[in-house]
Amino acid sequence: MILFLQNILSFIILVLTQVLVLNNIQFLGFINPYIYMLFILSLPVKLQRWITLLLGFALGITIDIFSNTLGLHAFSTVFISFFRNDVIKLFTTIEEGSNPIPSFHSFGVGNYIKYVVALVLMHHTILFFLEAFSFTHIWLIIFKILLSSTVSILIIFAIRSFSKK
Amino acid sequence: MRNLINFLIQYSVLFLFLLLEIISFSLIVNYQDYQKSVFLTSSNSVVSGLYKVSNSVVEFFNLRTANDNLSEENTALKNQIIDLQNQMAALQPKVKDDSLNFKVPPQAEYQLISAKVINNSTNKLLNYITINKGSRDGIRVDMGVINDEGAVGIVKNVSDKYAVIIPVLNQKTELSCKFKKSNYTGPLSWDGFDYRFAQLNDIARHVEFSLGDTLVTTGFAGSFPEGVPVGTIENFKMREGEQYYDIKVKLAVNFRTLSHVKIINYLNFEELRDLEKKAEEQ
Incomplete structure (x- = not known):
């Protein structure tokens, strides 16, 4: 129950931080960090996949409504929600019967970094290409993906390193 | 099974x-x-309410520039009043002497509605602006939006109290504009790189212009009156074997600091549109 409330709270806080603060960061005109998917990244490892997918969709649509980009964030968030389990399996070995929440502590620093980098890159790549919806400015898009992902990943690490466990 | x-x-x-x-x-x-479906965009009242609160905080930090701009505009307007008063004073005796000189002023065709920007972005490929006036204040879809510097964009959708503007800084916008000097027209579009610059297309090889020339709106679509400044020519080049110039335009409006805008209500818009539709049908 406490976990449930904690997640609702983190959902709201992440959405508000995203739309009120980070969407207004216009550093160099290229960087727009997205950290709201930290919510999906921090769900318990053994949570049933269909719940993760629905949560991802809800989160994406909420961000979309705030930023006038209907479907864009929903698509990318559902995508990483689906592949989250595969990425976890790829980088870590979870003991039978345990159900940890992904963090530096439970995954180990190296594995957690790999996990976050993989999913954030995946998310940003899909997001920016869908936003442009063409390959005309491919280098501009790749540049934006790399810069924004770097900043997003750093912010996510900063947030995670403050939380206990 | x-x-x-x-x-x-x-x-x-x-x-x-x-x-x-x-x-x-x-x-x-x-x-x-x-x-x-206004419900699913940021003109829905919950979302705009939230943005309004956030804007009231951010606005505080921009007050100084906003004040500066207002006072500048104030001075310019006062100067205009003085000019007009002088002209009127000069005309007065003539009117009295010869009543034939008196002219009926043309009926005002445009009306301005001022509004405040409550959400704005410049760093995406598809930027939108949300403002705090809506259909209640007489705003309709397709109205032009300007500020003190020049053309900003076009109203895209409207709810009761809010409206969303699609600015020049959006890859889906094409603004028809022309050279103030020579009246050659071409569409202005944005490539997503820099919020200060846009591209002018379809200007043929034979057109003469120079750096720093001013671009203004054409007034064809009825959204904008003729002659609202859009930008100035920053740079241009002619590629080998091409028929059209690549023209880089420095936009007149600074979208990063946008805080107050004016929406243009063209009073004869419906009439113009009906007439054009009728002509197309025949």
């Missing part, structure tokens, strides 16, 4: 995934239609 059910259960997550992705994708593709 049992096999089928087993199959469905086994892959249910995959199906859910595909279903959600298809929904999202169709939302993206049909976005133009969904613009009409």
Whole structure:
């Protein structure tokens, strides 16, 4: 129950931080960090996949409504929600019967970094290409993906390193 | 039958995934239609309410520049009044002497509605601006939006109290504009690189212009009156074998600091549109 409330709270806080603060960061005109998917990244490892997918969709649509980009964030968030389990399996070995929440502590620093980098890159790549919806400015898009992902990943690490466990 | 059910259960997550992705994708593709459903964009009242609160905080920090701009505009307007008063004073005796000189002033065709920007972005490929006036204040879809510096964009959708503007800084916008000097027209578009610059297309090889020339709106679409400044020519080049110039335009409006805008209500808009429609049908 406490976990449930904690997640609702983190959902709201992440959405508000995203739309009120980070969407207004216009550093160099290229960087727009997205950290709201930290919510999906921090769900318990053994949570049933269909719940993760629905949560991802809800989160994406909420961000979309705030930023006038209907479907864009929903698509990318559902995508990483689906592949989250595969990425976890790829980088870590979870003991039978345990159900940890992904963090530096439970995954180990190296594995957690790999996990976050993989999913954030995946998310940003899909997001920016869908936003442009063409390959005309491919280098501009790749540049934006790399810069924004770097900043997003750093912010996510900063947030995670403050939380206990 | 049992096999089928087993199959469905086994892959249910995959199906859910595909279903959600298809929904999202169709939302993206049909976005133009969904613009009409005000509910799902930032002109919906919950979202705009939130933005309004956030804006009231941010606005505080921009007060100084806003004040400077206002006082500058104030001075300019006062100067204009003085000029006009002088002209009127000069005309007065003549009117009295010869009543034939008196002219009926043309009926005002345009009216300005001022509004405040409550959400704005410049760093995406598709930027939108939300303002705090809506259909209640007489704003309609397709009205032009300007500020003290020049043309900003066009009203895209309207709710009761709020409206969303699609600015020049959006890859879906094309603003028809022309050279102030020579009246050659061409569409202005934005490539997503820099919020200060846009591109002017379809200017043929034989057109003469120079750096620093001013671009203004054409007034064809009825959204803007003729002659609202859009920008100045920053740079241009002619590629080998091409028929058209690549022209880089420095936009007149600084979109990064946009805080107050004016919406242009063209009073004869309906009449103009009906007339044009009739002509097309015949």
